[in-house]
Amino acid sequence: MYENIQELTTQEQLKEAFPILNQLRTDLTEETYLHLLKEMQKDGYKLFALYSNEKIVSLAGFSWRINFYNKRHIFIYDLVTDSKQRSFGYGEKLLLYIHSWAKEQGAEYVALESGLQRISAHRFYEDKLDYDKWCYSFRKTL
Template identity: 30%
Template sequence: MLQASLQHAGIRLKPRTLMNVQFHYIADEVWLRRCWPVFSQLRPDLSEEEFVERWRAQDAEGYRILSARKGDVILGAAGFRFLTTMAWGRILYLDDLIVDDTVRGAGLGSRLLDKLKDLAQEEGCRQVHLDTGYHRHAAHRVYARNGFQFNCHHLAFTLPL
């Protein structure tokens, strides 16, 4: 679907095309829904409506989405929030980083990370944190190339309903 949208918009999927990508914060549900085709690649277990509902709840808690777009087509996005913790002080926590699979490998993920690192510094953060699934090896390489280090384990306990 996204491939057809890109072709319809006259976007050719070449690395130099990504030079003209613009970065914008998602501020309303119209643009949020335009992010759904990309987010669904990272969160296939969610429906579009569940995605919107979670965004509404997270937005009230300070969650923001930085999108990378060409025209009206979202090519990538980063969902994040600012937290203050006892362990690390003020940090930018990266919940979601997604680049559409049709443009992966062209540096867009690194550009989004650079934007977030700059924003974190502007906001007085000392670090950027994220969790990543063990099976996301390509993402691990992107994070390592961008200076991230594996230094924690994230544990989860599922409560009975």
């Protein structure tokens, strides 16, 4: 099995990623995804993919952030593995790659948020990858 990880930069690659990302962000249409992606990229959003046998099986989307509590860090907005490809370690491999990449680029932390209902994802982050659960995140619809 051939695997590689790369940043998605071409329109073709970004369109290829949509069906996988849509498994996490189910409310998006491809048109909305491409529109928002274009805006997000202006703020430095990057989308990396893990390919297995030349097919995307896992995605991680993140941006650089700087604040007083996490200093210079990577914030992961999107992390998803194709539902047919879960439990093969692809998400872990991709996330470990992002950790290494971020450290090489000068990040002090990698941060992410996970929905309250995603109990198995929380176990993955805490037990397998040694993430700390240290705050709640809040939002208000306007």
